[in-house]
Amino acid sequence: MFPRLHIVTDALDVVRGAIGHGPVVIQVRVKSGDRDAYQLTVAALALCRAAGDALCLVDDRVGVALAAGADGVHVGADDLPVEAARRVLGPAAILGATCRNPSSARAAVAGGASYLGVGPVFATISKVGLPPPIGVDGLAAVVDAVPGTPVIAIAGITVARVAELPGHGVAAISAIAADPAGATVKFLGALAARGGVA
Template identity: 50%
Template sequence: MIGRLHVLTDARDGRDALAATGAALAAGAPVAQLRVKGVTDSDLYDLGRRLMALCDEYGATCVVNDRVDIALAIGAHGTHLGNTDLPIEAVRRVAGPGHLIGGTAREPVLAARLVAEGADYLGIGPAYATSTKDGLPDPLGAGGIGAVARAVDVPVIAIGGITLDRVPDLMAAGAHGVAVVTAVSDAADPAAATADLLKAVTR
């Protein structure tokens, strides 16, 4: 079973992509996802190796966004796929049966199809309005997250605009957990923010 709190790296505006994520892992975050746009493959690989080392140190699961090649190169536990990435069956063929594969959906029919194709979990969003990614569709809200969760039998992770006070509604709607960026990276104390989020998703 995949962990309930996923903390994504945040390299926007010149931030240290691993600073907040490392603090979150030290505070007990069970899953870290490498998501960095606009860098070379070699830089992404180097970041991934550093993140994987942190995940090994703290016993966490390491997932790479979009790039199964980077995931395999650094020995990550899984790959999270967007709708324009390689098909799940292709990633499974390359990565093998033990590799964790996440799919991305926002409505029940696609969600069920991705699970049928072999997704181990689904990222669903945006749950709420967010500025960390451009060109996103309208927010789903807790109700939309719940509709997808009811349609599948794998863990559903809500992403997009997640704040501490929104977590209870998402969990009540049927989300298995949440994925966060700024809720940790913009926090004055990323470790304390992580501890609060962990309490909220396991309450």
């Protein structure tokens, strides 16, 4: 089953702490150059492979993902279009797309997205320049629009909020960074307690 917890990071220490507790997706997001992104992805991928239940994706950079042999890519609204990324990656790779409403979600799925990162659900300080939060109702509207496609809630996600969120799972950045192992265990526990993957 596709992991329900996605951890977005630029730190190998976070990867080390987050894996080994249950299935997760590690999404490598590096703001510096491709070389740094490639080196971190190669290192993270090795840890994910050793864990056996962790996938490694690269944020934005299709070329880096291909060069490193990552499991796939997540593209945002300003990145390569979903259709183009799918052509480059081929049919087998995981391809995530950021969406915030039902129409963009349906378009992304039609273009070849494997899953959707939907938000910002809540306000967050992890990324600047984001549009206004869509809230739980906005997230639910997207979930309803793309039945069968995993929807991952992003932005402002905490363990305490997991129970109120519809969709397949959640993505976390700042909520994981301070205590990767402990926070991962808590998130996985909250997702399991919530039940369902709709």
